[in-house]
Amino acid sequence: MAKVLMKGNEAIAEAAIRSGCRHYFGYPITPQTEIAEYMAKRMPKIGGVCLQAESEIAAINMVLGASSAGVRVMTSSSSPGISLKSEGISYMVGSDLPALILNVQRGGPGLGGIQPAQSDYYQATKANGHGDLHLIVLAPNSIQEAADYTSLAFELGDKYRVPVMMLADGALGQMMEPVEFKEVAETALPEKPWATTGTECKRKKNIINSLFIKPDELEVSVNERFDRYAEIEKNETRAEEYMTEDADIVIVSYGITSRICKTAITLARKEGLKVGMVRPITLWPYPSNTLAKVAKTAKEFLVVELNKGQMVDDVKISIECSRPVSFYGRTGGMMPTPEEILEELRKIGGRIE
Amino acid sequence: MWLPEKKITIVCGHYGSGKTNLAVNLALSLSKAGKKTVLVDLDIVNPYFRAADNRRELEENGVRCVLPQFANTNVDVPSLPPQIHSVFVGDEKVIFDVGGDKDGAMALGVYRNAIAKCGYDMIGVCNMYRPLTPTPEETIENLAEIEAQCHLAFTALVNNSNLGEETTPRDIEASFGYADALAEKTNLPLLFTAVSDKVKLSTDRPIFPIRDVTKKIY
Numbered sequence: 001m002a003k004v005l006m007k008g009n010e011a012i013a014e015a016a017i018r019s020g021c022r023h024y025f026g027y028p029i030t031p032q033t034e035i036a037e038y039m040a041k042r043m044p045k046i047g048g049v050c051l052q053a054e055s056e057i058a059a060i061n062m063v064l065g066a067s068s069a070g071v072r073v074m075t076s077s078s079s080p081g082i083s084l085k086s087e088g089i090s091y092m093v094g095s096d097l098p099a100l101i102l103n104v105q106r107g108g109p110g111l112g113g114i115q116p117a118q119s120d121y122y123q124a125t126k127a128n129g130h131g132d133l134h135l136i137v138l139a140p141n142s143i144q145e146a147a148d149y150t151s152l153a154f155e156l157g158d159k160y161r162v163p164v165m166m167l168a169d170g171a172l173g174q175m176m177e178p179v180e181f182k183e184v185a186e187t188a189l190p191e192k193p194w195a196t197t198g199t200e201c202k203r204k205k206n207i208i209n210s211l212f213i214k215p216d217e218l219e220v221s222v223n224e225r226f227d228r229y230a231e232i233e234k235n236e237t238r239a240e241e242y243m244t245e246d247a248d249i250v251i252v253s254y255g256i257t258s259r260i261c262k263t264a265i266t267l268a269r270k271e272g273l274k275v276g277m278v279r280p281i282t283l284w285p286y287p288s289n290t291l292a293k294v295a296k297t298a299k300e301f302l303v304v305e306l307n308k309g310q311m312v313d314d315v316k317i318s319i320e321c322s323r324p325v326s327f328y329g330r331t332g333g334m335m336p337t338p339e340e341i342l343e344e345l346r347k348i349g350g351r352i353e
Numbered sequence: 354m355w356l357p358e359k360k361i362t363i364v365c366g367h368y369g370s371g372k373t374n375l376a377v378n379l380a381l382s383l384s385k386a387g388k389k390t391v392l393v394d395l396d397i398v399n400p401y402f403r404a405a406d407n408r409r410e411l412e413e414n415g416v417r418c419v420l421p422q423f424a425n426t427n428v429d430v431p432s433l434p435p436q437i438h439s440v441f442v443g444d445e446k447v448i449f450d451v452g453g454d455k456d457g458a459m460a461l462g463v464y465r466n467a468i469a470k471c472g473y474d475m476i477g478v479c480n481m482y483r484p485l486t487p488t489p490e491e492t493i494e495n496l497a498e499i500e501a502q503c504h505l506a507f508t509a510l511v512n513n514s515n516l517g518e519e520t521t522p523r524d525i526e527a528s529f530g531y532a533d534a535l536a537e538k539t540n541l542p543l544l545f546t547a548v549s550d551k552v553k554l555s556t557d558r559p560i561f562p563i564r565d566v567t568k569k570i571y
Contacts, residue, residue: 004484005516007369014484030400030429034368041485113427114400171570174401176369178482178516259571333427335570 003180008172009034009076011143011179012102013042015150016074018181020189021100022048023073025062027055027081030114031170032104035076056081060088060101067097068208070195072154076102078170079120080111082128089163090129094210096194096225098157100150101135102166104173105306107333115333116170118255121310124167125284132222134229136164136236137283139254143177149281151182156236158190160228167283169306171256171335232285239287240279243269244294247276249348252291252315253304254280257336261304264341271342273349280311288318295319299352304341305329355545355561356386360471361440361447363461363505366478367486367495368398368453371513375478375547376450377407377566384415389445391417394424395460397431398452406568417445433460441467454495455502462503469505476544477507481514481531482524489534496539510536511561512546518565522554529558 006014013035016024024039039050053059059075066073077085082103089101105120107113124137136156140146146168153164196206212218240258243265244250253261258279268275278294280287295301301323303312309327316325328344330336357379364376373396380392392411394404404411405424412418419437423430440447441464449468451461461468477496479486486492500506512535514528525548536543545561548554 003482003516003519004487005369005480005482006484010369010484107427114429115427116401170401174399175570176517178519256570263571338571 003178005176006143006179007034007174007176008143008146008168009104009174010038011147012076012150012166012168013038015147015181016100016154017042017046017048018183019072019151019154021072021074021154022046023066023071024048024050024075025053025059025066025073026075026077027053027059029078029081031106031116031173032076032078032102034173035102056084057088060085063099064088064092064095064097067092067099068095068196070192070197072189074100074102076104078104078106079108079117082120082123086129089135090131090133091210092163093129093133093135093225094131095208096161097163097208098154098161099163100153100157100166101163102168105167105169107331113333114170116256116306116335117331117333118169118257118306119308119310119331120167121283121305121307124165125286128165132226134162134284136160136162136232136285138164138166139281139283140166140168140172141255141258141279143172143175143179146172147179147181158192160232161194162228162232167255169256236282237285237287237289238281239290240281241290241294242277242279244276244278244298246274247297248274248299248352249302249345250294250298251275251277251302251304252280252311253277254283254311257304257306260336260338261341263338264345267338267342268345271346273345275345286314286318291315291318292320295322298323300348301325302344302348303327304336306335307331354382355559356382357446357448357474359474361449361468361473363449363451363468363473363475364478365451365458365461365475365499365507366453367480367483367492368457369483370453370478370480370486371515371547372453372478373402373404373450374563374566375511375513376448377404377411378561378563380411380416380448381414383446383448390415390448391419391440391445392448392450393419393437393440394421394450395433396450396452396457397421397433397460398454398457400429402567404450407566410566437464441471455498458499458503461505465504473505474508475505477510477541478513479510479532479535481528482516489531489538492535493539507539507541509542509544510539511544515547515549520549520552522552525552525554526556
């Protein structure tokens with residue numbers, strides 16, 4: 001298919017449709033409302049459902065219901081709305097239900113603001129709901145990746161029976177870039193023998209549930225899920241390495257911020273500073289091995305995010321504190337310029353010489 | 354190069370078709386041609402990437418800006434400033450940058466009587482590389498929804514078909530047939546094809562060299 005020019009939000013919606021998603025449940029919130037608008041325009045034309053629920057809580061429970069019935073389904077929101085969805089997300093994990101949950105992050109805490117942020121990193125990677133749980137968390141840094149990882153999210157969700165979160169931000173949602181879509185044939189969708197599609201009196205009934213009457217049975221269920229998490233960590237960890245081979249300073253950054261960092265790296269290299277970047281693409285599972293490998297040759301790490309340093313500990317743990325890790329970030333909806341990051345790199349460069 | 358002649362030029366069309374970029378370019382061209390110019394940002398739909406991002410350059414070049422009161426802030430309050438009424442009196446040329454689709458056109462409809470009284474051109478900005486307007490028919494459907502919402506009729510079309518920074522001369526040439534068919538089916542004049550100043554295209558067609566003024570993040 002030829003390229004088209006799209007906003008990130010629209011590209012995610014279109015990619016979801018092309019991945020066989022025919023069910024969208026959401027509630028409007030800036031800066032992701034284009035997704036609901038796009039779905040509202042497209043879904044009726046292709047026999048799908050786009051429903052504006054009465055709240056985020058209702059929407060995520062509709063997603064739970066649709067996923068129980070075995071269809072590909074998604075919801076999207078922005079930071080405060082994701083907090084509201086957290087309970088439902090935990091219930092979906094407990095029920096082993098796949099779905100795409102998209103967070104187009106905005107500034108927080110509280111109502112915060114409508115400008116871009118990455119301040120839901122902890123929420124997405126550590127505690128998106130109660131209980132022993134993980135979500136696969138994908139962090140695209142371009143409109144093309146946003147489209148590609150939408151398809152990937154549905155594939156991984158179905159493969160491992162887990163909800164998948166895509167962690168974007170307002171800038172990615174709103175900016176426009178050319179994008180090309182993979183065609184995914186509807187017939188390629190995987191069988192879901194566990195789904196509640198009606199027994200027709202031909203099989204034992206399927207039950208979708210996150211309640212276990214007996215504690216020992218709940219423990220077995222959680223342990224079984226953690227075996228799957230171990231498989232995910234082994235098979236699905238993704239990261240991009242950029243100019244790390246000879247790098248003294250390694251930036252660790254994801255999403256839109258990694259694009260700003262790439263410009264900063266170009267500027268720094270012109271000044272003779274050997275800077276590279278590790279860009280986690282999966283924020284869970286975290287690419288610890290990539291960072292540990294890079295730490296063997298790098299002298300210092302700089303984490304750059306649109307928050308107050310939420311990823312710093314993950315980097316320190318990954319490299320077992322073998323190198324200094326510093327942080328630069330903006331928050332509240334502000335974006336750093338490449339020059340601001342360059343200034344940080346100069347400071348580190350002065351230290352390590 | 355085309356320059357607005359009427360008192361009011363309304364830049365209108367599908368969401369993401371390139372209206373703000375064209376409106377800012379038109380306002381700067383008018384001002385550079387010595388016309389007193391005012392740019393009115395009527396976009397109450399789009400949260401980011403708006404004419405307010407270009408306020409400094411516009412004002413340094415003598416363009417007065419009338420912007421929504423909460424543009425580029427942290428709140429979604431679609432309130433328009435009372436200064437809008439000032440553009441209908443006096444001798445300034447006015448560029449209206451309207452929000453996308455029929456939703457954006459709602460704000461325009463509020464001012465339809467004053468606009469009609471002053472005399473206006475309403476330009477439909479069209480980009481065949483936008484996924485919901487790839488054909489003349491789908492573009493016309495979108496333009497008709499806008500007209501029905503704002504109670505003003507398009508008077509001209511602009512072909513702004515582009516793929517952002519990846520646009521090649523071939524991409525623009527490939528849109529000529531689309532643009533001609535649009536003009537024919539709507540019976541509206543095609544004013545020009547907007548061509549990024551970074552794209553080297555040789556053609557006999559009227560073109561408008563356009564600079565990408567969208568805020569760069571990285």
